[in-house]
Amino acid sequence: MSNRTINFLRITMIILMVLSVGLLLWQHFGMTRILRIDPQTPYQVKSIDDRTQGGASIGTFAKNKEALQLQCDLKKNQYQWPFCEMSIEFSNTGEGIDLSEFDRIVFDMDLRGPEFKKVRVYLRNFESDISKLDDPLSPKVNELEFAPPAGETFSVPLKYFRVASWWIDEKNIPIFSTDMRLDNVTQIEIATPGKVQTGLHQIELKSLEFHGKWLSLTQVLMMIVMAWLVFCFVWLLMELLAYRERDQVKRARMHELETINRVLEIQAEVLSNKIQLDPLTGALNREGLRDFLLQQWQGEMPTSAGMSVLFADLDYFKRINDNYGHAVGDDVLRQFAQLVQSEIRQSDGLVRWGGEEFLIVCPNTQLDQAVRLAEKLRASVANAQWPSSIMLTCSCGVATRAQGEEFSSLIERADAALYKAKDNGRNRVELG
Incomplete structure (x- = not known):
């Protein structure tokens, strides 16, 4: 292998090392992918309350430049679980948004009302084996209930969401379909919690952001490993080619030496007679x-x-x-x-x-x-x-x-x- 080739491989190796470190740092500190939902997004937003279930609560939706607002007059009657919710619908055809590449969700919202400290979030995932277009409650319910801090944004890892047990029981879902999936989310619902006092409540959603990486750490590591494998393969191939070239040169020299030796032997034999x-x-x-x-x-x-x-x-x-x-x-x-x-x-x-x-x-x-x-x-x-x-x-x-x-x-x-x-x-x- 020539010195020029060796120097090229060394420079390539240094560049590859720098790129590997740079890519890992960029993946950790940058490469951020954001899906934002706010009053300017074109998705359909509506209010849903418990009147469809026989309840008496009344929910109304309003939107201004700053926020999406849900007004809920929460009332109790014979229905056991009164609620109001804000529904953000991505699709009504079963073709939703893949949120599996995101790792957390950031809320900027305010809650107002008597003892209104928690909120419940549903991420409904449409899955063809268990969901039906004519049944709006059939998409899988991935839920999380939490208390957002007042006046601050709040970040929640998506891995904390769990498939709602009540939905599994209600829909009689097979155990092999009860895993948490977010690869086809058609609807986001922000609702009042399970236990809250009756009265007038308000959910004001300024923005909702899904944060993730354009490339996951596993993908970045796989790219780096593949790049190094290609580099090592090229290096090995060049070493083999160089070895083959050296072997050919060596064989040519050996053949030349054998020819010279035969000539010398003949000459020595002739001279020995004299x-x-x-x-x-x-x-x-x-x-x-x-x-x-x-x-x-x-x-x-x-x-x-x-x-x-x-x-x-x-x-x-x-x-x-x-x-x-x-x-x-x-x-x-x-x-x-x-x-x-x-x-x-x-x-x-x-x-x-x-x-x-x-x-x-x-x-x-x-x-x-x-x-x-x-x-x-x-x-x-x-x-x-x-x-x-x-x-x-x-x-x-x-x-x-x-x-x-x-x-x-x-x-x-x-x-x-x-x-x-x-x-x-x-x-x-x-x-x-």
Whole structure:
């Protein structure tokens, strides 16, 4: 993934964080949605009293610029529950207003009359399974009775409304339909309470407001979560695309390296037929080793023992190349080859086996002699002065040919001894 893409994702993440916090703050302190009912609203308002139920109370409605007024001459006779109410009708077709998105209702009203301290509010919700257009009392009655403070607005959470038990009994409503719902309110009624003295009462409604949020906290949180999920998905997708691109580049490089290696192998094979010495160190290469052995044996390899081989490897040589560069590494290899040549006999052969690994072939040399030579070489390497004041050590693996043993087997035992020296801590000699 490019730095430009990473910076873009980081900036996007910061913006998303700011927007998330801002949206939560806006939802809490703002985003207010208000439905207001006052004398200027076009809804139909009328008075209802208990005379339809056989009572004697008389309610009259009046409206001016400041308020909706209900005058109620509350009287008692054979009807047990005298009342008057102001009815605000949103619809007579069964298509009301969805108040479920609001969370509270704010009243600005005054009550006048003998011991008139409480008021009852009905929110009638039309529900097709239990309500009928030809029955004005069939919409569900969600009621709340409370005492508003005189001369002050009063806010009531809508969650405090409850379905009226008397309406449930009267309409014989099934239990599964008795839940409080405000998703299709067709009528609001403001009435005198259940217990109030007879006499002249007045309800003066200046305004009634439903307050809520354009987006609920749950909706805002869902939007934020979805935005973050989309962001994370995009980030993951871009990471996968970047990984795929890196993998393709890596494969292309590996293919290129394989091609180069094949070319080098071919070139090395061609050059090996012409050159028997390692051009960097002056030691024999593997082709030179073959000729060296042929000169030693003058034909077939003898069956008797008496040859030892040493594998010597410079410890942690890769660090020299990494820390000081390949030029210094080449100087170290040249000096190491010169040091070994000065310690071995003219009849011995020094072969650069590969990288920093050298093979020393010692004809007519017993195991104890080969071990002493290996220890001498190890000490010489540790005490020598190397380029750039590098502290250098070497590990050695020693093996002596058994009677009738193939030379390849001898090489393998010495190589195994070298790896044993490495595994046991380096700067040591091990026998194979």
